Amino acid sequence: EVQLVESGGGLVQPGGSLRLSCAASGFTFSSYEMNWVRQAPGKGLEWVSYISSSGSTIYYADSVKGRFTISRDNAKNSVYLQMNSLRAEDTAVYYCASLSKGIWGQGTMVTVSS
């Protein structure tokens, strides 16, 4: 079964850090780009970051540039999102997704609050 499973979400204080993980199964992970997309409560989808299949090309949304870092480990079929200097406005459900293959995880909730 084709699947993406996110983990690592939770409650963190403003200024804190969190690392999200996304484990892939059921497809050739190393052949596909991966993205992180977030959705604040009651709001629309916001793309956060992209990493190419090899990891050599990376893009970020302006809203997270300099604070978030995307990476992947093709040997572990996993993609990660290191989130630093977190703000209240980063509160959202975070999805990992291969936009080209149309595969989305179920999401993990990140809440930034004191």
Place this chain on the structure above:
Amino acid sequence: QSVLTQPPSVSAAPGQKVTISCSGSSSNIGNNYVSWYQQLPGTAPKLLIYDNNKRPSGIPDRFSGSKSGTSATLGITGLQTGDEADYYCGTWDSSLSAVWVFGGGTKLTVL
């Protein structure tokens, strides 16, 4: 304010047809493929249309996509109550740096 503009809501009766528009610019829709996503309440988005008008395996042909210039359209025929969801368009934007952009989303109500 989303880079891609969608109507906030549309509605139609069961069995009818509805279209959802997505308006952009030459830096996004005008020069890139458009995808459409369906998000049922409380679930992750699901790919409905890719490359402007292609349907992934398992998506019924009631769903269709088209693109003209800097706008794209999602069409849904034979509306069912189960189609009530939020719909998003998305594409790459290369205006300053490469970013993926989504529309603001359209809430479909099947009356």
